[in-house]
Amino acid sequence: xxxxxKLILKNPGFQSFLASLVCIVLGLLIGYxxxxxxxxxxxxxxxxxxxxNFFKYPSAGAAMKYFGSTxxxxxxxxxxxxxxxxxxxxxxxxxxxxxxxxxxxxxCLYCALALRLPWFVCIVFAMxxxxxxxxxxxxxxxxxxxxxxxxGIMLNWISLYTVNTMLAGVKEExxxxxxxxSNVNTDALLPKLGLDKLFTNNQYVTLALPLSVIVAIIIxxxxxxxKLGFELKATGLNKFAAKYSGMAEKKNTIxxxxxxxxxxxxxxxxxxxxxxxxxxxTSSSVPAMGFNGIAAAFLxxxxxxxxxxxxxxxxxxxxxxxxxxxxxxxxxxxxxISSIIIYLCGFVLFxxxxxxxxxxRSELKKGGKG
Amino acid sequence: MSLLLQYTLxxxxxxxxxxxxxxxxxxxxxxxLGLEGIMVIGAMGGALALKxxxxxxxxxxxxxxxxxxxxxxxxxxxxxAVACINFMSDQTIIGxxxxxxxxxxxxxxxxAINIAENPDDVSSxxxxxxxxxxxxxxxxxxxxxxxxxxxxxxxxxxxIILYKTRFGLRLMACGEHPQxxxxxxxxxxxxxxxxxLISGFLGGIGGIAYITAxxxxxxxxxxxxxxxxxxxxxxxxxxxxxxxxxxxALLFGCFRALSNVYSGISLLAGLKLNSTAYNMMPYIISxxxxxxxxxxxxxxxxxxxxxxxxxx
Numbered sequence: 001x002x003x004x005x006k007l008i009l010k011n012p013g014f015q016s017f018l019a020s021l022v023c024i025v026l027g028l029l030i031g032y033x034x035x036x037x038x039x040x041x042x043x044x045x046x047x048x049x050x051x052x053n054f055f056k057y058p059s060a061g062a063a064m065k066y067f068g069s070t071x072x073x074x075x076x077x078x079x080x081x082x083x084x085x086x087x088x089x090x091x092x093x094x095x096x097x098x099x100x101x102x103x104x105x106x107x108c109l110y111c112a113l114a115l116r117l118p119w120f121v122c123i124v125f126a127m128x129x130x131x132x133x134x135x136x137x138x139x140x141x142x143x144x145x146x147x148x149x150x151x152g153i154m155l156n157w158i159s160l161y162t163v164n165t166m167l168a169g170v171k172e173e174x175x176x177x178x179x180x181x182s183n184v185n186t187d188a189l190l191p192k193l194g195l196d197k198l199f200t201n202n203q204y205v206t207l208a209l210p211l212s213v214i215v216a217i218i219i220x221x222x223x224x225x226x227k228l229g230f231e232l233k234a235t236g237l238n239k240f241a242a243k244y245s246g247m248a249e250k251k252n253t254i255x256x257x258x259x260x261x262x263x264x265x266x267x268x269x270x271x272x273x274x275x276x277x278x279x280x281x282t283s284s285s286v287p288a289m290g291f292n293g294i295a296a297a298f299l300x301x302x303x304x305x306x307x308x309x310x311x312x313x314x315x316x317x318x319x320x321x322x323x324x325x326x327x328x329x330x331x332x333x334x335x336x337i338s339s340i341i342i343y344l345c346g347f348v349l350f351x352x353x354x355x356x357x358x359x360x361r362s363e364l365k366k367g368g369k370g
Numbered sequence: 371m372s373l374l375l376q377y378t379l380x381x382x383x384x385x386x387x388x389x390x391x392x393x394x395x396x397x398x399x400x401x402x403l404g405l406e407g408i409m410v411i412g413a414m415g416g417a418l419a420l421k422x423x424x425x426x427x428x429x430x431x432x433x434x435x436x437x438x439x440x441x442x443x444x445x446x447x448x449x450x451a452v453a454c455i456n457f458m459s460d461q462t463i464i465g466x467x468x469x470x471x472x473x474x475x476x477x478x479x480x481x482a483i484n485i486a487e488n489p490d491d492v493s494s495x496x497x498x499x500x501x502x503x504x505x506x507x508x509x510x511x512x513x514x515x516x517x518x519x520x521x522x523x524x525x526x527x528x529x530i531i532l533y534k535t536r537f538g539l540r541l542m543a544c545g546e547h548p549q550x551x552x553x554x555x556x557x558x559x560x561x562x563x564x565x566x567l568i569s570g571f572l573g574g575i576g577g578i579a580y581i582t583a584x585x586x587x588x589x590x591x592x593x594x595x596x597x598x599x600x601x602x603x604x605x606x607x608x609x610x611x612x613x614x615x616x617x618x619a620l621l622f623g624c625f626r627a628l629s630n631v632y633s634g635i636s637l638l639a640g641l642k643l644n645s646t647a648y649n650m651m652p653y654i655i656s657x658x659x660x661x662x663x664x665x666x667x668x669x670x671x672x673x674x675x676x677x678x679x680x681x682x
Contacts, residue, residue, distance in 0.1 A: 335477070339470040343471055
């Protein structure tokens with residue numbers, strides 16, 4: 001190995017990138033094998049469809065439009081993954097992001113449809129709702145010693161049923177979906193800022209895209225450059241050391257989960273206030289967005305900037321799944337691939353250790369010669 | 371009233387089975403958050419067996435279904451064992467991944483089978499009306515389900531195995547202080563594997579017991595609706611002890627059963643509560659119960675910590 005290559009390999013950022021790449025490749029490979037088992041004939045075409053997603057459209061205009069649609073859904077996913085990774089830095093696993101997302105969706109739609117409030121007020125109320133759920137988990141964790149994963153799951157189901165009841169009043173009479181915001185209260189739609197023009201007049205491309213990227217950058221700054229971020233990370237690395245050096249570790253736990261909840265709920269409002277999708281009041285499970293957020297957070301190497309790319313990738317293959325040949329396969333094959341990726345992300349630590357061991361061994365060998 | 375008792379016992383059986391699964395895994399030192407996924411995969415194996423065995427004698431249906439569910443659960447739990455015991459992965463990430471993977475995998479497999487049988491059928495449903503009838507015996511207007519008996523047997527067995535056998539005591543030693551256990555010649559890795567496999571066995575049976583309680587077809591896209599996590603709450607409330615888990619499960623099972631039968635009980639129907647309130651009840655109760663009981667938790671000391679031989 002030459003010196004420069006070794007320096008690059010030693011860089012933790014590059015190691016995370018390499019590990020994520022391995023996860024993606026293995027995830028796609030296992031997905032391909034599953035497709036082969038189901039029906040060998042169209043498997044290659046199906047996996048290519050998943051990878052290609054909007055590139056399958058021959059005209060540049062159509063491709064841009066569907067690229068826009070993928071981005072519209074990638075923005076809330078990015079927010080959910082920020083929510084998960086922010087909590088994880090403090091050593092907390094916020095699986096409640098799914099419920100916080102659901103409650104955020106419920107509150108912002110209720111504010112928009114029933115109370116006819118403008119969009120920024122809807123977002124603020126939604127964020128308060130998500131933060132409230134986070135605080136419940138945080139208090140249970142720090143004062144009552146309840147594992148945040150279990151309280152998160154319980155709150156997911158409670159918020160799902162609450163949202164279904166809450167939105168039953170603003171649904172369309174003939175269907176079980178909520179009313180379309182653009183027919184009821186156009187003030188609640190997120191401003192487009194002319195971005196729709198860039199994506200062949202895709203009306204759903206709005207302020208949400210730049211806003212979510214800005215939030216990612218802010219989270220990155222908070223974690224890396226502020227006292228709060230330092231304290232949160234210290235609490236995550238060693239709770240007892242943090243406590244001994246005078247940090248309020250209980251307050252930090254609650255605060256982290258509150259911020260984390262607000263992020264997930266904001267993600268929901270950035271999606272539902274575009275009018276792209278309506279909430280079904282007969283939903284029997286929380287939206288998958290929160291769980292996919294976990295995949296995106298770990299795939300992005302737990303860095304907010306990495307999360308921008310990983311959320312796009314996860315959403316890209318999820319959308320691509322919709323294009324597989326439905327007479328042979330089902331679109332859930334992309335859920336399968338992203339869950340395999342989460343599973344493989346559990347091995348990232350091992351992969352990094354393996355890389356470091358390899359580098360050390362080659363260094364030792366050289367040292368022996370000298 | 372007998373209907374309430376019937377559903378309480380049914381749901382309690384499921385909770386006992388799955389919570390015991392969690393109990394074995396955690397006593398060996400591995401947190402099993404993937405119980406939900408294990409239940410789904412076990413349920414899938416069992417449901418497919420039930421569907422295929424429609425006309426066979428009861429005893430055959432019962433044995434094959436339970437074995438299919440248990441074996442599927444065990445194979446699936448190996449994913450947890452390999453990652454957490456050999457590769458020292460974060461047990462929370464792997465558990466969560468198993469939950470999401472379980473639902474996705476079951477949906478993909480069931481849909482592939484449905485499409486292969488009939489290209490127009492794109493649902494993720496499995497029907498097992500015929501097979502399900504074989505699992506019940508009617509005594510008056512009370513339907514006794516074989517899973518209640520199986521649960522009782524497994525509950526007593528679990529108690530004996532954990533507290534009265536060499537294996538059980540060694541298992542618990544690995545969850546309390548693996549270094550000490552290793553120093554007296556217990557193979558910690560092997561024991562933890564056994565713990566996780568037993569949890570797969572019990573979780574798988576719990577899965578098929580859950581989806582055959584009350585309904586005769588199951589939509590696998592929905593997973594098992596958080597039941598695996600309710601079972602974890604039962605386990606914590608039961609302080610990781612089989613006999614207490616059984617009592618806790620009866621309490622939770624009763625609240626879950628209420629959402630099925632509240633309209634038939636005049637006292638509750640008179641309250642005019644929304645059905646949503648009853649759906650939420652088990653989750654709210656479990657949050658409250660956890661908040662009150664977790665403070666003095668008797669969790670195994672070394673749970674969640676990967677064991678590395680050379681580590682002090």
